Amino acid sequence: MSDALIVLAALAAIAAGLRAWRHLHYPSFWLAIGFPLTAASVRASWRRVALGCNLTKKRQRWWFTTVPGAIASTGLVKVRRRFQRVAVDTKPFMWLPLPTRHGWRVTLHTLEGQTPGDYADAAERLAHSWGVHAIRVSSPRPGRVVLMATMRDPLVKVNELPPSPDLLKVTVGRLETGQPWTIDFRTVPHWLNAGATQSGKSNLANALIVGLAAQPVALVGFDLKGGVEFTPYAPRLSALATSRIESVSLLADLVALMIDRMGLCRQASARNIWQLPPALRPVPVVVLVDELAELYLMADKSEKDEIAKTSTALLRVAQLGRAFGIYLFCCGQRIGSDLGPGVTALRAQCSGRICHRVNDPETATMTLGDLDPAALASARAIAAETPGVAIVAGQDGQWYRARSFYVSEQTAEQAAQTYAHLAPSWSEITTHLPEPITA
Template identity: 65%
Template sequence: MTEMLMVLGGLLVLAAGLGWWRHSRPVSFWYAIVFPARAALVYLTWRHVALGCGLGRKRRRWRWSLDAVPVAGAASRGAAALVEHKRRVQRVDVERAPRLGVLRPTGLGWRVRLRLHDGQVPADYERAAEGIAHAWRVHAVRVVDVAPGRVTLWATMHDPLTAVDVEPETGELLRVRPGKLENGSDWIMDFRTVPHWLNAGATQSGKSNLANAIIKGLAPQPIALVGFDLKGGVEFTPYAPRLSALATSRVESVDLLADLVGIVEDRMALCRTQGARNVWSLPERLRPVPVVALVDEVAELFLMADKTEKDQIAKTSTSLLRVAQLGRAFAVHLVICGQRIGSDLGPGVTALRSQLSGRVCHRVNDPETANMTLGDLDPAALDAARAIPAETPGVCVVAGQDGSWHRARSVYVSEHDAEQAARDHAHLTPTWAALLAAPLTGELPDAA
């Protein structure tokens, strides 16, 4: 009796200890207890799960079997049940699951490499991912890192996007951290690798919030910010202290874009005289200030109220395209927000879109917008974008230029926060006049 009480007491202490561990040190608890248990379960059930999700392949196998053969002539002698056992080799079909590699823990789940069966393609695994997620009792399973003959499955236990808490500022030039990716890592926007971004989505989907996060992340950096806000300036006027220029009407936009093109061309000339391919290979003292231009609602730049605006729109379109084409090398970057950015806005828009290699697709109302934004990425990205619910503004699908994509969510940055950041760093704002003059006033070529 006392032994039983002691065992019970011991178990209770153990349970309490585990509970405390889980609560106070969730990370070590995950690596030491939960992950190994989950991993064991994954290996034990993998064959069953894979075959259930249609990932098996039939293989021919030779197999020994023991067959009962009636003894010849026995029946005629009245001994009906007389049989003898014979060993026989038989060809049988067995279904085999794809070979599972080593499960590696991540902060939120695990990842594991798989070897594809002959004839399988990564899309087979994307189709099966939801089923696998249910079987593994996890939030989601994604196919990532496709290599010839292999895929990696990435499982996440919870949705890291329900609460996103990151600091947009990274301390590195032209890099911001606007939120988190679904795999639990930071979402980093690096304008030096992906120079221009398209930020699309329906109203209330989180476009302006993302713009706020970008502004908050860029405000402390030695760069110039420029705004285009044709909704009368309601979106960007509060950030004016940190903006080197702000256009709030069509006419102002035409002029400002012409200036931007001028800046790009001056930088191009400077690089040519210095024998540099881009501003980053210039000597530091000649390197011009990077410019990031944010356009709030791109359709406003292209929509025509009457015929007289046709010229302005044509100019806008040409200038924007020129900035997009040349901006990368000369540190002039674009972030273009809009509900739609389709050919219905005019002929220049498709060309512009193709220059915006970074894509962010928030919740959309129509499938074409997702198509337009994510282009020819894999269909699973489009499905993920279409499935974003209205209750989670800021959730989006992000694609960089390497073709990979992620579900992500921006960190909530209120207008007030972004405004505060703009005010706090107002002293870093280069004047527009200085920017226009910069490359030409720099000491000209040492070499020349």
Template identity: 50%
Template sequence: MNLASSATSAGVAGPNWVLVVAAALVSGLLLAGPALRRRYPVTWWLLLGYPATALRVVRTWRPLMAGCGLAVSRRPALTVVSGLVGNGAPPPQPRLPRRGLIRPTSSGFVLLVRLLPGQVPEDFVKAAPAMAESWQVHAVRATSWRPGVVRVVASAADPLAAPRVPKQRGPGHLLRVTVGALETGATWVLDLRRVPHWLIVGATRSGKSTLINAIVAGLAPQPVALVGIDCKGGMELSLYEPRLSALATNREQAVRLLAALVDLTLNRMTVCREARVRNIWGLPDKERPIPIVVIVDEIAELFLVASRNEKDEAQAAGTALIRLAQLGAALGVFLVVAGQRVGSDLGPGVTALRAQLGGRVCHRVADPGTAEMALGDLNPDALKAAQAITPEQAGTAVLASGDGWERARSHLITESEAEAVAVEYAHLTPVLSELHVEAP
């Protein structure tokens, strides 16, 4: 009898000790939570934030779907007459979109949702703000994943408030630069091999120059040629002059430089044709010409005209840029075109050039037309997001391409830091004799 009592006591004591230890661990995590969140935000999120949020998603899924109109009644007719012929029986529960596993990320979570018949991804896009409120997270994005399935991405906090992006060490991958952070918490990588030409717009102090600094600082250690066109007298791009293979500081110089770039591109086309390859990447390493990244700052200065002679120069510059955009990707010439204001009022050449620039970055802009020019032809949701950027969100931008759109923020690289990088890697500046065009 005593043995049985001892065994029973031991059996009860075992689970009690487990509960005590578990309670102590949970209490310790809760007490250390603020410090843990401040110093190790990813660890805090995975240990405390994610489990609580996932439980909140599970608990609120049914009322949230019903409140957003995303639940579908199984038998609408029975809902009306259930009280008459069903002796007061409750109506059947509505069908809910089937939710997949809630998979954590470093700063939020991802889940897939299967749509019910008659639903479209836009239904979940409209419900995203309500999801963020119900789940008590910073933001929710819903996008089409595949036919019949949407991908819901939640961010627990705003990763753009203080993006932590490691500085690039060494040359890295050719024509691939880490420039900031995405709203999802992932790094913002500008890959010119994947998206060869970019349009960057933004008002004064919106973060446009900071992004260009990050691009130059990332490309400077790489075996590429950088070419600058800055028709405001070189006030912006002259900072990087030690690392530039050529720099045009007025429209007359820009026209000659762009014409030389077109000739260089046509020469490379001849080389590829004779080697029977479709682009320079098919050439042997020793025969492959060096990639060239052309940075155009303040594109409006190229297209604004006040006389007949300026009109001819602007047309020549626009035609050359369009040809470079059409031919350059396969022949190792890439464009990064920036401006405070880009609109159709600058002439048809701007609209034609815009169509060739597959990557777009839109910071806060001073006029709606610039945002429309940058994003309107790609995604209306991206346009709305760009127009919502406030002056306090310097550096924040919406980037878009044929693959979709994201909110992002560039890593802060000051002008002095970018200038120092240009000087540090000045010895890597290739000499391109074709681009040294004498004035007529």
């Protein structure tokens, strides 16, 4: 009887302990106990880890060494200790690790002949040596490398979409560093968002619509999936094209609007609309394109002219739109050079790149190819079970693994209804424009 009671009491104590552990505030627990232990072990193991990851260099040092001396009367060889110059393995100097929300970071001084690329190549080996989820490498200035370690994948669960009060700036998710993932059209005006079906492209577009809906911007949609994606958001859209024919005319409007704004800026001696006095400044326009490939696919030769017009107009918007407050966000399952030179030229204009899970290596290469090859490898490794995870490049010239906040169609629809009164009418925006020449 008493044994059973002891077992029960022990089980109750373990259960209570586990509950308390689950409710511990992770960062404070991490700061108080986890981080000091980890930092000590990182510092203690640095020589071995650097040696194992080929990050050391041989340097000549004055060192006490043992050399064979004279033969003693016993017949044994006497050893002598001598101070002499020998080649020793030198590890890069490591500052004290600092705690971050999801792990730690540490600054290193590179050794002669080393580049940040050498550390990026060794990142996976470093992560395995220290038993962490991932190591990311950045270089704040020449001669310095920062290793950022994440202890566990911070993208397994991301929180609710926060409000986005700044104009043309939307926090759409979280980066693997724990920082917010922000799309800021004024910093990076044009974006390519690629991903296979069910990879999370539309979810990201939903997050953008929810973030921008409350802002004084005009939203324009090109929904080449027959309107199924953006029609529910029509109350907040100023214009929506759901077919190639409608796209040709809407793009002609956008080009005419851009030319009109050019004239306005020229008259006011301004280089862009942001230099205009607020009273004269026209409303910024964010153009959302879903299924980019549909704009370029040709079923028969009769569509050739239409495609050429669409392609040229979209490219002009991408080339000149930034200064005149017209921004692009283009989504596509497949963005390959086989779609024609228009796509390749458009891609070159889009400095913001988002690559969700993709089916073909070419789309990943087209989206991220001219970035670090490691970004490409990371994009190919995105699992189907993690929709919304993407490799993101843009703002600061670096690439990151990130995950968008989950935003259901219902939430985006509700935002579109709530802020429908903020949608500028397209006819008002374009009323003073000359008739576009479509022939």
